[in-house]
Amino acid sequence: MNADPIEIQKFSELAHRWWDPTSEFRPLHEINPLRLEWINARAPLAGRRVIDIGCGGGILAESMAKKGAQVTGIDLSEKALKVADLHSLESGAQVRYQLIAAEAMAEQEAGQYDVVTCMEMLEHVPDPAAIVRACATLVKPGGHVFFSTLNRNPKAYLFAVVGAEYLLRMLPKGTHDYDKFITPAELSQYARSAQLEVKGLKGMGYNPLSKIYSLNDDTSVNYLIACTRPL
Numbered sequence: 001m002n003a004d005p006i007e008i009q010k011f012s013e014l015a016h017r018w019w020d021p022t023s024e025f026r027p028l029h030e031i032n033p034l035r036l037e038w039i040n041a042r043a044p045l046a047g048r049r050v051i052d053i054g055c056g057g058g059i060l061a062e063s064m065a066k067k068g069a070q071v072t073g074i075d076l077s078e079k080a081l082k083v084a085d086l087h088s089l090e091s092g093a094q095v096r097y098q099l100i101a102a103e104a105m106a107e108q109e110a111g112q113y114d115v116v117t118c119m120e121m122l123e124h125v126p127d128p129a130a131i132v133r134a135c136a137t138l139v140k141p142g143g144h145v146f147f148s149t150l151n152r153n154p155k156a157y158l159f160a161v162v163g164a165e166y167l168l169r170m171l172p173k174g175t176h177d178y179d180k181f182i183t184p185a186e187l188s189q190y191a192r193s194a195q196l197e198v199k200g201l202k203g204m205g206y207n208p209l210s211k212i213y214s215l216n217d218d219t220s221v222n223y224l225i226a227c228t229r230p231l
Protein backbone atom coordinates (compact mmCIF):
# COMPACT_ATOMS: atom_id res chain seq x y z
CA MET A 1 0.00 0.00 0.00
CA ASN A 2 1.31 3.41 -0.97
CA ALA A 3 0.81 5.02 2.45
CA ASP A 4 2.99 5.73 5.46
CA PRO A 5 1.16 4.55 8.61
CA ILE A 6 3.04 7.09 10.75
CA GLU A 7 1.81 9.91 8.51
CA ILE A 8 -1.78 8.68 8.66
CA GLN A 9 -1.56 8.38 12.44
CA LYS A 10 -0.19 11.92 12.71
CA PHE A 11 -3.26 13.31 10.99
CA SER A 12 -5.62 11.01 12.90
CA GLU A 13 -4.31 12.24 16.25
CA LEU A 14 -5.03 15.86 15.33
CA ALA A 15 -8.26 15.19 13.45
CA HIS A 16 -10.65 16.32 16.19
CA ARG A 17 -9.26 19.84 15.79
CA TRP A 18 -9.57 19.90 11.99
CA TRP A 19 -12.31 22.52 11.83
CA ASP A 20 -10.88 24.76 14.54
CA PRO A 21 -9.47 27.65 12.49
CA THR A 22 -6.97 28.47 15.24
CA SER A 23 -5.56 24.92 15.43
CA GLU A 24 -2.71 23.18 13.61
CA PHE A 25 -5.01 23.29 10.59
CA ARG A 26 -5.12 27.08 10.49
CA PRO A 27 -2.90 27.23 7.39
CA LEU A 28 -5.35 24.99 5.49
CA HIS A 29 -8.28 27.20 6.53
CA GLU A 30 -6.40 30.33 5.48
CA ILE A 31 -5.26 29.09 2.07
CA ASN A 32 -8.56 27.43 1.23
CA PRO A 33 -10.41 30.41 -0.28
CA LEU A 34 -7.32 31.20 -2.39
CA ARG A 35 -6.90 27.71 -3.84
CA LEU A 36 -10.66 27.28 -4.25
CA GLU A 37 -10.90 30.41 -6.39
CA TRP A 38 -7.83 29.39 -8.43
CA ILE A 39 -9.39 26.00 -9.15
CA ASN A 40 -12.83 27.45 -9.85
CA ALA A 41 -11.43 30.01 -12.28
CA ARG A 42 -9.72 27.27 -14.33
CA ALA A 43 -12.42 24.62 -13.98
CA PRO A 44 -15.79 26.11 -12.98
CA LEU A 45 -17.03 23.70 -10.33
CA ALA A 46 -20.81 24.10 -10.48
CA GLY A 47 -22.39 20.87 -11.66
CA ARG A 48 -19.04 19.06 -12.04
CA ARG A 49 -18.09 15.65 -10.63
CA VAL A 50 -15.08 16.20 -8.40
CA ILE A 51 -12.87 13.90 -6.33
CA ASP A 52 -10.56 15.21 -3.60
CA ILE A 53 -7.67 12.84 -2.85
CA GLY A 54 -6.35 13.03 0.72
CA CYS A 55 -9.33 15.18 1.72
CA GLY A 56 -8.65 15.02 5.47
CA GLY A 57 -11.40 16.74 7.47
CA GLY A 58 -12.91 18.10 4.27
CA ILE A 59 -11.97 21.79 4.18
CA LEU A 60 -11.49 21.87 0.40
CA ALA A 61 -14.09 19.16 -0.33
CA GLU A 62 -16.88 21.04 1.47
CA SER A 63 -15.98 24.35 -0.14
CA MET A 64 -16.13 22.77 -3.61
CA ALA A 65 -19.53 21.24 -2.78
CA LYS A 66 -20.72 24.71 -1.79
CA LYS A 67 -19.72 25.90 -5.27
CA GLY A 68 -22.23 23.39 -6.63
CA ALA A 69 -19.92 20.47 -7.40
CA GLN A 70 -20.81 16.85 -6.69
CA VAL A 71 -17.86 15.97 -4.48
CA THR A 72 -16.29 12.71 -3.33
CA GLY A 73 -13.54 12.91 -0.73
CA ILE A 74 -11.15 10.03 -0.05
CA ASP A 75 -8.45 9.58 2.58
CA LEU A 76 -6.81 6.78 4.56
CA SER A 77 -7.33 8.36 7.98
CA GLU A 78 -10.55 6.96 9.37
CA LYS A 79 -10.63 9.62 12.09
CA ALA A 80 -10.23 12.48 9.62
CA LEU A 81 -13.07 11.05 7.53
CA LYS A 82 -15.30 10.77 10.60
CA VAL A 83 -14.65 14.40 11.41
CA ALA A 84 -15.37 15.28 7.79
CA ASP A 85 -18.64 13.36 7.84
CA LEU A 86 -19.83 14.92 11.10
CA HIS A 87 -18.90 18.40 9.94
CA SER A 88 -20.81 18.00 6.68
CA LEU A 89 -23.91 16.99 8.64
CA GLU A 90 -23.59 20.20 10.61
CA SER A 91 -22.80 22.48 7.69
CA GLY A 92 -25.20 20.86 5.24
CA ALA A 93 -22.46 20.37 2.62
CA GLN A 94 -23.15 17.30 0.50
CA VAL A 95 -19.95 15.29 0.18
CA ARG A 96 -19.50 11.53 -0.23
CA TYR A 97 -16.57 10.45 1.95
CA GLN A 98 -14.83 7.12 1.50
CA LEU A 99 -11.90 5.34 3.16
CA ILE A 100 -10.01 4.07 0.12
CA ALA A 101 -6.58 4.46 -1.45
CA ALA A 102 -6.26 6.63 -4.55
CA GLU A 103 -4.94 3.70 -6.59
CA ALA A 104 -7.89 1.47 -5.60
CA MET A 105 -10.36 4.25 -6.41
CA ALA A 106 -8.69 4.68 -9.79
CA GLU A 107 -9.40 1.02 -10.57
CA GLN A 108 -13.05 1.37 -9.53
CA GLU A 109 -13.94 4.75 -11.00
CA ALA A 110 -11.53 5.40 -13.86
CA GLY A 111 -12.42 8.37 -16.07
CA GLN A 112 -15.44 9.40 -14.03
CA TYR A 113 -14.40 12.81 -12.74
CA ASP A 114 -14.37 16.24 -14.35
CA VAL A 115 -11.98 17.55 -11.72
CA VAL A 116 -9.47 15.82 -9.44
CA THR A 117 -7.82 17.70 -6.57
CA CYS A 118 -4.94 16.49 -4.40
CA MET A 119 -3.68 19.18 -2.05
CA GLU A 120 -0.92 19.16 0.57
CA MET A 121 -0.82 15.37 0.43
CA LEU A 122 1.88 14.23 -2.03
CA GLU A 123 4.64 15.24 0.43
CA HIS A 124 3.25 12.69 2.91
CA VAL A 125 3.24 9.57 0.71
CA PRO A 126 6.03 7.06 -0.13
CA ASP A 127 5.40 7.08 -3.89
CA PRO A 128 3.88 10.40 -5.03
CA ALA A 129 4.22 9.50 -8.73
CA ALA A 130 1.78 6.62 -8.21
CA ILE A 131 -0.77 9.03 -6.69
CA VAL A 132 -0.32 11.34 -9.69
CA ARG A 133 -0.99 8.36 -12.01
CA ALA A 134 -4.12 7.46 -10.03
CA CYS A 135 -5.36 11.05 -10.34
CA ALA A 136 -4.71 10.95 -14.10
CA THR A 137 -6.74 7.74 -14.33
CA LEU A 138 -9.67 9.14 -12.34
CA VAL A 139 -10.10 12.24 -14.50
CA LYS A 140 -12.15 12.24 -17.73
CA PRO A 141 -10.45 13.09 -21.01
CA GLY A 142 -10.62 16.89 -21.19
CA GLY A 143 -10.83 17.15 -17.39
CA HIS A 144 -8.65 18.99 -14.86
CA VAL A 145 -6.26 17.78 -12.16
CA PHE A 146 -4.89 20.10 -9.46
CA PHE A 147 -2.04 19.38 -7.06
CA SER A 148 -0.36 21.38 -4.35
CA THR A 149 2.74 20.52 -2.37
CA LEU A 150 5.99 21.88 -0.94
CA ASN A 151 9.03 22.65 -3.06
CA ARG A 152 12.45 21.25 -2.08
CA ASN A 153 15.26 23.83 -1.70
CA PRO A 154 16.97 25.67 1.18
CA LYS A 155 14.30 28.39 1.30
CA ALA A 156 11.49 25.82 1.50
CA TYR A 157 13.36 24.10 4.35
CA LEU A 158 13.74 27.41 6.15
CA PHE A 159 10.09 28.50 5.74
CA ALA A 160 8.14 25.23 5.79
CA VAL A 161 10.16 23.37 8.42
CA VAL A 162 12.26 25.77 10.53
CA GLY A 163 9.85 28.71 10.30
CA ALA A 164 6.47 27.00 10.49
CA GLU A 165 7.38 24.22 12.93
CA TYR A 166 10.15 25.68 15.11
CA LEU A 167 10.01 29.48 15.04
CA LEU A 168 6.36 30.33 14.53
CA ARG A 169 5.09 27.00 15.92
CA MET A 170 2.23 27.04 13.44
CA LEU A 171 2.61 23.30 12.84
CA PRO A 172 3.66 20.48 15.19
CA LYS A 173 7.34 19.52 14.93
CA GLY A 174 7.77 16.68 12.47
CA THR A 175 4.71 17.64 10.38
CA HIS A 176 6.87 17.82 7.28
CA ASP A 177 9.78 15.69 6.16
CA TYR A 178 12.07 17.79 3.93
CA ASP A 179 13.26 14.78 1.94
CA LYS A 180 9.71 14.20 0.71
CA PHE A 181 9.25 17.70 -0.67
CA ILE A 182 8.81 17.77 -4.45
CA THR A 183 10.12 20.34 -6.91
CA PRO A 184 7.78 21.70 -9.59
CA ALA A 185 10.03 20.06 -12.20
CA GLU A 186 9.63 16.67 -10.55
CA LEU A 187 5.88 17.04 -10.15
CA SER A 188 5.55 18.18 -13.77
CA GLN A 189 7.54 15.12 -14.82
CA TYR A 190 5.22 12.81 -12.84
CA ALA A 191 2.24 14.51 -14.48
CA ARG A 192 3.64 14.22 -18.01
CA SER A 193 4.57 10.56 -17.43
CA ALA A 194 0.93 10.03 -16.47
CA GLN A 195 -0.21 11.56 -19.77
CA LEU A 196 -1.29 14.85 -18.18
CA GLU A 197 -0.47 18.27 -19.64
CA VAL A 198 0.81 20.89 -17.21
CA LYS A 199 -1.12 24.13 -17.77
CA GLY A 200 -0.37 26.36 -14.81
CA LEU A 201 1.85 26.88 -11.82
CA LYS A 202 1.18 29.25 -8.91
CA GLY A 203 3.03 30.09 -5.74
CA MET A 204 1.36 30.25 -2.34
CA GLY A 205 3.05 32.62 0.05
CA TYR A 206 2.79 33.48 3.73
CA ASN A 207 3.85 36.80 5.17
CA PRO A 208 4.71 36.15 8.83
CA LEU A 209 4.47 39.84 9.69
CA SER A 210 1.00 40.48 8.31
CA LYS A 211 0.04 36.80 8.82
CA ILE A 212 -1.58 36.93 5.41
CA TYR A 213 -1.46 34.22 2.74
CA SER A 214 -1.55 35.06 -0.94
CA LEU A 215 -1.18 33.49 -4.36
CA ASN A 216 1.75 34.84 -6.34
CA ASP A 217 4.46 33.83 -8.77
CA ASP A 218 6.90 32.67 -6.10
CA THR A 219 6.77 28.89 -6.24
CA SER A 220 9.85 28.43 -4.05
CA VAL A 221 8.00 27.14 -0.97
CA ASN A 222 4.36 26.09 -1.38
CA TYR A 223 2.87 25.85 -4.87
CA LEU A 224 -0.13 24.73 -6.89
CA ILE A 225 -0.04 23.07 -10.28
CA ALA A 226 -2.90 22.76 -12.77
CA CYS A 227 -3.01 19.94 -15.32
CA THR A 228 -5.43 18.68 -17.91
CA ARG A 229 -5.96 15.28 -19.48
CA PRO A 230 -5.98 15.66 -23.24
CA LEU A 231 -9.13 14.59 -25.11
Ligand code: SAH
Pocket residue numbers: 002003004007008011012028053054055056057059060074075076077080101102118119120121124125
Ligand atom coordinates in the same frame (compact mmCIF):
# COMPACT_ATOMS: atom_id res chain seq x y z
N1 SAH B 1 -6.06 17.83 1.26
C1 SAH B 1 -6.50 18.38 2.54
C2 SAH B 1 -5.77 17.77 3.73
C3 SAH B 1 -4.26 17.88 3.72
S1 SAH B 1 -3.50 17.09 5.11
C4 SAH B 1 -6.35 19.87 2.50
O1 SAH B 1 -5.46 20.37 1.80
O2 SAH B 1 -7.12 20.58 3.15
C5 SAH B 1 -2.90 15.59 4.36
C6 SAH B 1 -3.95 14.51 4.27
O3 SAH B 1 -3.42 13.46 3.47
C7 SAH B 1 -4.34 13.88 5.61
O4 SAH B 1 -5.73 13.87 5.74
C8 SAH B 1 -3.79 12.47 5.52
O5 SAH B 1 -4.57 11.52 6.22
C9 SAH B 1 -3.84 12.24 4.03
N2 SAH B 1 -2.96 11.18 3.54
C10 SAH B 1 -1.66 10.97 3.84
N3 SAH B 1 -1.19 9.90 3.16
C11 SAH B 1 -2.24 9.43 2.42
C12 SAH B 1 -2.38 8.37 1.50
N4 SAH B 1 -1.37 7.57 1.20
N5 SAH B 1 -3.60 8.18 0.93
C13 SAH B 1 -4.63 9.01 1.21
N6 SAH B 1 -4.55 10.04 2.06
C14 SAH B 1 -3.36 10.25 2.66
